[in-house]
Amino acid sequence: MKRITAYSLRAVLYFILIAPLLLFAAYAFSTRWFFPQPFPVEWTTITFLRAINDSRTLSSMAQGIWIAILVSVLSLMLALPAARVQGLREFRGRQLAWLLLFLPTIIPPLAIGMGLNILFLRIGLAGTIAGVVLAHIIPTLPYTIFTLSSAFARFDENYEFQALALGASPWQIFLKVTLRMMTPSLVVATLFAFLISWSQYLLTLLIGGGQIITLPILLFSAASGGNPSTIATLSLLFVAPPVMVIAFTARSLSQHDNEIREQY
Amino acid sequence: MKRIAFLLVVLTMLLSACAPSVATPAQPAATNPPVATDAPLVAGEFDINNWDIVLAAAKGQTVNWYIWGGSDSINAFVDNFYGKALKERYGITLNRVPIADTADAVNQVLSEKQAGKEIGAVDMIWINGENFFTLKQASLLYPDWAQKLPNSKYVNWGNPAINLDFGHPVDSMESPWSSAQFQFVYDSARIKADELPHSYADLKTWACAHPGRFTYIAPGPGGFLGTRFVKGALYEISGGAEQWQKFDQAAWDKWSPELWKYLNELKPCLWRNGETYAKDEAELKNLFANNEVDFSMTNDITGAGTGIAAGLLPATSRAFVFDKYMIGDFNYVAIPLNAPNKAAALVLANLLLEPEFQAAQILPENGFGLGYAIDVTLVTDSAALSALQSASTKLGDSATPASDLAKSLVGDTAAEYQNLVEQDWVTNVLQAK
Numbered sequence: 001m002k003r004i005t006a007y008s009l010r011a012v013l014y015f016i017l018i019a020p021l022l023l024f025a026a027y028a029f030s031t032r033w034f035f036p037q038p039f040p041v042e043w044t045t046i047t048f049l050r051a052i053n054d055s056r057t058l059s060s061m062a063q064g065i066w067i068a069i070l071v072s073v074l075s076l077m078l079a080l081p082a083a084r085v086q087g088l089r090e091f092r093g094r095q096l097a098w099l100l101l102f103l104p105t106i107i108p109p110l111a112i113g114m115g116l117n118i119l120f121l122r123i124g125l126a127g128t129i130a131g132v133v134l135a136h137i138i139p140t141l142p143y144t145i146f147t148l149s150s151a152f153a154r155f156d157e158n159y160e161f162q163a164l165a166l167g168a169s170p171w172q173i174f175l176k177v178t179l180r181m182m183t184p185s186l187v188v189a190t191l192f193a194f195l196i197s198w199s200q201y202l203l204t205l206l207i208g209g210g211q212i213i214t215l216p217i218l219l220f221s222a223a224s225g226g227n228p229s230t231i232a233t234l235s236l237l238f239v240a241p242p243v244m245v246i247a248f249t250a251r252s253l254s255q256h257d258n259e260i261r262e263q264y
Numbered sequence: 265m266k267r268i269a270f271l272l273v274v275l276t277m278l279l280s281a282c283a284p285s286v287a288t289p290a291q292p293a294a295t296n297p298p299v300a301t302d303a304p305l306v307a308g309e310f311d312i313n314n315w316d317i318v319l320a321a322a323k324g325q326t327v328n329w330y331i332w333g334g335s336d337s338i339n340a341f342v343d344n345f346y347g348k349a350l351k352e353r354y355g356i357t358l359n360r361v362p363i364a365d366t367a368d369a370v371n372q373v374l375s376e377k378q379a380g381k382e383i384g385a386v387d388m389i390w391i392n393g394e395n396f397f398t399l400k401q402a403s404l405l406y407p408d409w410a411q412k413l414p415n416s417k418y419v420n421w422g423n424p425a426i427n428l429d430f431g432h433p434v435d436s437m438e439s440p441w442s443s444a445q446f447q448f449v450y451d452s453a454r455i456k457a458d459e460l461p462h463s464y465a466d467l468k469t470w471a472c473a474h475p476g477r478f479t480y481i482a483p484g485p486g487g488f489l490g491t492r493f494v495k496g497a498l499y500e501i502s503g504g505a506e507q508w509q510k511f512d513q514a515a516w517d518k519w520s521p522e523l524w525k526y527l528n529e530l531k532p533c534l535w536r537n538g539e540t541y542a543k544d545e546a547e548l549k550n551l552f553a554n555n556e557v558d559f560s561m562t563n564d565i566t567g568a569g570t571g572i573a574a575g576l577l578p579a580t581s582r583a584f585v586f587d588k589y590m591i592g593d594f595n596y597v598a599i600p601l602n603a604p605n606k607a608a609a610l611v612l613a614n615l616l617l618e619p620e621f622q623a624a625q626i627l628p629e630n631g632f633g634l635g636y637a638i639d640v641t642l643v644t645d646s647a648a649l650s651a652l653q654s655a656s657t658k659l660g661d662s663a664t665p666a667s668d669l670a671k672s673l674v675g676d677t678a679a680e681y682q683n684l685v686e687q688d689w690v691t692n693v694l695q696a697k
Contacts, residue, residue, distance in 0.1 A: 034555065044575075047336075117375050118379045210369070210372065210386070213362075218362060221334055225336065226546020227546075
């Protein structure tokens, strides 16, 4: 009985996850699908192939992925020390520091973006990948810091002291003890950073000024035109990398989970 | 400490690795032949009166054209026709920058101005009406070029519909690309042609005889077809289009209550009792295609043709107009004052007026669907002339007959009415009890 419940729960979850994708696929590969037809009557690959063969679609995806990777790396590098201090230390002004670090989630991105755009135009960062990457770090940082700091709150520094006592260099300690123990949280934080950067529309548009084209820019522009086939095609391309990244990290996460369990 | 230094090094490396990939293309001095003018030309400068020099300066440039990107078929038309021709004939690369709203490009130029940026990102914008007016007022447009293009000889600059954009003088700061006229779309499989309304008064009778089967687009930014629909009603109610070409607050105060009265009488007969409206052309098209309402609206000279070809409308869709007051206008391209590649933008603006491309842009299968910007009677080359004339006979059943369009054509109002119509509609119709 318990098993049946588990299986049906699983089936419902899968359905919730997969149904929207199926609907996207039905729209992407059909045309003139009007009410009251329950299913598409004219199937076609023209829209999909046109999007795939458009060099702009592919270059926008490549650019978006490249930006998301850079953002993830930079965001982790900035978040790791901040999260360590916030997670492990008690000090005056810690709450204030939390507030400052979380401010970007409260302030609307439009306000940040407009101001940043003027600043970046002055210093020559507007319209460049570097500028867009820096801008994307703003909304990603709170999530990476929060994920890592909660892991650091459970982190036992004595492992590092032990390695030190056994003669490990600071680098060895960092690579073989700290990073290894933090791996699951690092993966989750990277995932957050990647997804947030990948789906940024407003900041990319404002800072990129049309020079930096990522998939969300094409998607919003297509959505304003209302052609369901094109929107569905671009949406499928849009969800593909995140789904792959999640599938990949879920695997590595569950493996690490086992390793950690073995340690204790 | 060491770790911080390491981090800094890595950071710098990463940032420099992704340094500006889209640097402003420098205009190579080598491609600029020496010219005998009074003022010696600096590298990258050109003299617009000497077209050969413009072409030479444009060679190798990339023109960043900010253009509404919502229509696949228009995007493909721009890439396949202009993009290819620019590359093959002039050695210019077209970078089509798709934007969701022309105001995004205007804001970009305004921000650059605020930041004091001498060299911007935008080379050309597809523009008209308030967006043009905004940039013109801020003196952010490259002046005095449109009438100097070689192909400007095909443009009838004496026509007030061309030399005035929403009532504001164009002043050679933008060059026309195409023309458009407001029309309705119906499905000939659902409604017979002789049942169609012929005026706004007729429309109200029809709508109330078929409750819930008509709606219009909410006037406002993005809903310019809806604004146009409401302005047409204003013309009919006030009995003429002429008086609205110049802004007159008294006329507005006199006639607008009548306009709101008409629209509020129409309201209970509308789709969802007029509690909500289609927000843009795409949504109305969608409602129409999915048989929720019986009429859509379009600006295309091809009528329903482009929508049918793109798979957005049923194949039996047809366009029609009322007997009077169908607003038509021209749309343009403008070059910002701080455009980095002005020469290439000029070449592109000129290419848009080339008769062969004008003939191509009205054919439904090419996906653009808007009308001529040039005056066919000014074209002297007989091959080009026959191409233009034969193209206009190939619009098919889904387009409104040219004679109907011409008979009902009126100009748009002065630009000042745009905001008045859009804002007052919200308070007087949308929010009215």
